[in-house]
């Protein structure tokens with residue numbers, strides 16, 4: 001199996017382009033899934049306070065017997081904690097749950113523009129503190145739309161290293177991706193296989209048949225060739241292995257274009273629209 005490439009972020013840090021996502025993995029199953037992924041060769045785990053499984057991620061890394069420094073760990077600020085003091089407490093709790101004294105990357109999970117008087121700027125400035133004190137090696141955002149990124153650019157010191165947004169062949173999210181490309185913000189594509197929804201598509205299946213790869217591998221490879229960072233989630237060992245095995249083939253530009261043309265615009269979005277999403281977990 002070929003090695004996972006890294007991408008250099010705008011603060012000089014390097015992130016493995018493929019990782020393992022743990023959204024919707026039960027807290028009690030997370031340590032084992034994480035350990036399995038690491039055993040198979042993953043070195044990048046994407047979790048969040050909202051997923052309630054940071055403790056399992058930390059445990060899985062320790063169970064795998066791999067040095068903390070060899071694994072790239074991302075977590076995200078939960079929606080209820082945007083005010084600076086709440087964000088400071090929440091970040092302390094993230095580190096305590098993981099059992100580590102730093103994360104590689106910490107993100108604002110959602111911009112929540114209709115809550116907190118639309119103030120995600122003071123939240124971002126609080127993440128800048130975590131970066132300065134070294135407990136977050138890099139900081140970034142998730143689900144930020146172009147106006148949100150423009151506001152950070154105008155009102156704060158630090159350009160986010162990444163913007164983690166929904167991207168897959170049915171929702172290519174072009175405008176937000178293009179803004180990132182123009183401003184040195186790496187795109188992390190969440191739900192890279194649209195939670196399975198794109199895998200039965202005839203175009204995807206046709207390319208899979210022609211390349212001898214699975215539909216999931218074809219779609220993940222498309223993301224990699226576009227330069228995005230991905231972390232497919234699976235609790236199925238054979239799929240965890242399959243999703244990593246995408247570095248020994250290349251899609252032709254015609255095949256890559258055919259996948260891009262599956263874009264359905266807003267109709268293809270599977271998750272909430274960040275402009276109106278206002279969920280606060282209880």
Ligand SMILES: NC(=O)c1ccc[n+]([C@@H]2O[C@H](COP(=O)([O-])OP(=O)(O)OC[C@H]3O[C@@H](n4cnc5c(N)ncnc54)[C@H](OP(=O)(O)O)[C@@H]3O)[C@@H](O)[C@H]2O)c1
Nearest residue numbers: 021022023046190191192193194195216232233234235236
């Ligand atoms: N920032 C955000 O707001 C946000 C939102 C959503 C997701 N994310 C991140 O992105 C990660 C990935 O997104 P996601 O979990 O929503 O969806 P996803 O990775 O696109 O899809 C996961 C689903 O696809 C199935 N699957 C995985 N590999 C497969 C394969 N090779 N063949 C067939 N089916 C396969 C999994 O099933 P099994 O598990 O049953 O095998 C699971 O049902 C998350 O885990 C999380 O880290 C972030």
